[in-house]
Amino acid sequence: MRMLGERVFHSHPEILGGTPVFCGTRVPVEILMEWLEGGYSLDEFLENFPTVTRDQAVAFLQQATQAALARIL
Template identity: 65%
Template sequence: MDLHALITIDPEILGGQPVFAGTRVPIETLFDHLEAGVSLDEFLDDFPTVSKAQAIGLLETATKLLTSSNVAQLYAAAA
């Protein structure tokens, strides 16, 4: 799934905080819920404007970004 189809960053929506495209639900909310032990299905019930495809697409994208070779590039970029 295209990243632009997953995430919107717009200064007019929650001050530019990254949100699920087409919603006002911050991306961070999914990770906060998962960290708290909330299931993906429960998150989707709590935020019905987020589709299951969007949530899974975001998690897949995060996984790809955090592979060993990409983490090394992130470390280099942050240095």
């Protein structure tokens, strides 16, 4: 599920010092990874960070998976 025509995350020096965040939020994408690594579900993450949409989170995870696979293949 790719969000057509929309960026999922971005980085700007004036937003959290350039930390990549989900577009339209101040939620760093790294937080999603930390929550999942900590054993929390995607639903739990979304409940705690309501400014991030399910589409954004899933699209980010897909992009991260593709990037990781590209590095090892």
